Amino acid sequence: MPMLRLQLTGNDDVAIELINLLAAIEGVEHVEEIGDLMPHMDDEDSSSAGLPDDASEGIHQIEVRIPNALAGDRVRSVAEALARERNAGIEYDDDF
Template sequence: MPMIRLQLTGNDDVANELINLLTAIEGVEHVEEIGDLMPHMDDEDSSSAGLPDDKAEGFHQIEIRVPNALANDRVRSVAEALARDREVAIEYDEDF
């Protein structure tokens, strides 16, 4: 079963909207947000604490299992349309 793995840079509402849209696509068998596996070592006493990079939108890793190339194309089309509409970034992990 082919798997698409993407990362969305945006707030939780947009991530939830994307997951709901992808779940509704015919043929999509599984959609799951994967937890952040890297611990964040933010230290309040750090010289970089409070910088704008620390306040950026969230990162959401999402896995989608599709049965074929047609479903793959649909998922990518929906994800990219939402990203344009909501002005968020989507990046695909092609190595997965």
């Protein structure tokens, strides 16, 4: 099964909503938010602590297992519509 990977820049509520919408698409086998593998070197005593970049929306890595390209197109359409509606960012990295 091909895997579609997407990255959502938005708050936790938008990520949960997107995961639920994608899981409801016919043919989608599995949707999962994967952990952030990059260690963050945030230090409260850092000279950059409290800057606007530290207060930005979250980044959510989501994997979607799909049966074919048609389901992938549906996933992209839903993800893009939600991102537009919620003022979130969406990027793709897919295998198919």
